[in-house]
Amino acid sequence: MLTRKQYELLRFIHERLKESGVPPSFEEMKEALDLRSKSGIHRLITALEERGFIRRLPNRARALEVIRLPDAAAPGLGNSRRGFSPNVIEGSLGRVRAPVTEDDATRPIAVPVMGRIAAGTPISAIQNRSHTIHVPPEMLTTGEHFALEVRGDSMIEAGIFEGDLALIRKSDTADTGDIVVALVDDEEATLKRLRKKGMSVALEAANPAYETRIFGPDRVRIQGKLVGIFRRY
Helix, strand or coil: CCCHHHHHHHHHHHHHHHHHCCCCCHHHHHHHCCCCCHHHHHHHHHHHHHCCCEEECCCCCCCEEECCCCCCCCCCCCCCCCCCCCCCCCCCCCEECCCCCHHHHHCCEEEEEEEEEECCCCECCEEEEEEEEEECHHHCCCEEEEEEEEECCCCHHHCCCCCCEEEEEECCCCCCCCEEEEEECCCEEEEEEEEEECCEEEEECCCCCCCCEEECHHHEEEEEEEEEEECCC
16 A cells, blocks of 8 residues: 555556656656655655655666556545545454344454654655554444554654554544644655644654654644554563
C-alpha cells in the first residue's frame, strides 16, 4: 500500500518517462507534488525504491526506472478529501461490536499490525498489514483499530519505547493532550502529543532531546489516537 504522495510521485515519474524517456528532475518533482523542499522527494523516492516500485540506476544523474505500478490506486485517491486514510479493517477485523454472548464479551479481538510509526524523526509509516495481534476487548474502545510498531525514543517519558506496539483507534480528530498518529504534508507519519495553539498545530515529543514541531492546520492530518501499548520482555 502506498501513501497518496508516494502514488502521485510514482505516476508522475512513469508518465514523464513515457513522454520523453527522461525522468523528471527533483525540482520538477517537488513542484508537481507541491512540496516545500526536495528532502521530501528524497524520502518518497527512497520509500518507492524500498517497496520495489522504482530503481535508481548507478553512475547516472537523474536515472530512475519504474519497475512496476501498484495494482490499485493509493488510499484517498478519488475522494474529495486529501490525506492518508488507511484501509485497515476487513469485515469486522479490529472493530468492536456489542457482544452477543458472554463468551463474545471476553474473546480477544484480532487487530491488524500496519507497519511502523516513528517516535522520533517522521517516516512514511503505514504499510500493508504484516500480521495481526489479539487484543483483550477491554483494551479497545468502539470503532476501528490498528497497531503500529514504534521506532525511536521521542516518547519515552510518556512510557512509549522502541519496539512497543502502539494500539491506535482510527480517528481524524483529537483533543489537545491526546497522543496521536499525525500525517505531516501527506507524506510523513509520526507518533506525538497533540497541542493546539490558536490556528497552529504543535506535535510535542515526550523527550527533551526533541523539539516541538509547529505547523499550520492544513499541514497536519490526524490518523488516529493512541489507546494502548503492547510490550514484549
